[in-house]
Amino acid sequence: MLNPTDFDYHLPKNQIANQPLNNRDQSRLLFVDRSSQKLSDHHFFEIENYLGKNDVLVLNQTKVFPARIFGQKSTGGHFEILLAHQISQDTLEALSRPRLKSGLLLNFSSLLSAQIIDSNPDTGLITLKFNQFGTEFYQSLNQLGHTPIPPYIKNSQSEKILRQNYQTIYAKNTGSSAAPTAGLHFTKELLKKLSDRGVQIEYVTLHVGLGTFQPLRLENLKSKTLHTESYFIDPDTINRLNNAKKSGKKITAVGTTTTRCLESFAINPTATSTQLFIYPPYKFKFVDSLITNFHLPQSSLLMLVYAFCSHPNTPQKFSIFSDSLIGQAYLYAVQNDYRFFSFGDAMWII
Structure with missing residues (x-):
């Protein structure tokens, strides 16, 4: 093999x-x-x-899309999420740092939040069900999110320039x-x-x-x-x-x-x-x-x-x-x- x-x-x-x-x-x-x-x-x-x-x-x-977002757990503590595969209109697969447990409510802003409905402690993968979807969801991401450049890239450009490049x-x-x-x-x-x-x-x-x-x-x-x-x-x-x-x-x-x-x-x-x-x-x-x-x-x-x-x-x-x-x-x-x-x-x- x-x-x-x-x-x-x-x-x-x-x-x-x-x-x-x-x-x-x-x-x-x-x-x-x-x-x-x-x-x-x-x-x-x-x-x-x-x-x-x-x-x-x-x-x-x-x-x-600006798939890297930061937020706070309902129990306190900050985290980073990298959104990826869309499972349904309001449900996405993501990577979390640090690794998060199923059932947690995650707050990204006063308007955007998500529930962890599944998690894999071995890979760090989680499944998130958001309170928004469609145009409203992507508008929130455009305001809150960051361009998901790979971690090996050390880039000092502004978010505006990075989104173009x-x-x-x-x-x-x-x-x-x-x-x-x-x-x-x-x-x-x-x-x-x-x-x-x-x-x-x-x-x-x-x-x-x-x-x-x-x-x-x-x-x-x-x-x-x-x-x-x-x-x-x-x-x-x-x-x-x-x-x-x-x-x-x-x-x-x-x-x-x-x-x-x-x-x-x-x-x-x-x-x-x-x-x-x-x-x-x-x-x-x-x-x-x-x-x-x-x-x-x-x-x-x-x-x-x-x-x-x-x-x-x-x-x-x-x-x-x-x-x-x-x-x-x-x-x-x-x-x-x-x-x-x-x-x-x-x-x-x-």
């Missing part, structure tokens, strides 16, 4: 990007060619030179507790240039949940599942994507979240949520190339990227990470001062 430690690498802390570049599309882009096994340096805006009428670019238009320019459907970070590199101008070149641009929605913040566990490998994330693909988009795939167009997924959405759809076209865990060996059914940021060691996202670069998608058999194509790409990126993680640079696996 695979182990998370099989997907490890060393990263100097100074290569973790704590804030984005002023110009989103000026970030660096490492080309990873699965056929030739070659790596090459580029900048993100250069993708317009490599995409054309036979390409489909698929982006995740989920929108991050930690959001794709095409974000539309509210529901994510983390940004689909590969999409942060796109500008309106770049998308227009791609469209003018005849690139077919499509949008899906997958709401990014707690898996971004939680470490990968051996239990995930045993059950072969991950955290639940909800997704939606418009019926017209489905038809266009299916027609493009049948006609031989190349499907480029922007990010692991888009990839998870498309691959989940390919497995079960009627589903609206997924626990799909992509790790080697996995045969990709819909995605032909992948634009993605650099991921944390021992993470499910790194395992997905490894799977994309190995058998049965390429001739390369599973090997230790440092000997693999993706391991060599990460080593090259470290040695050549690429910026890592959410606000960092990207790679394009072709």
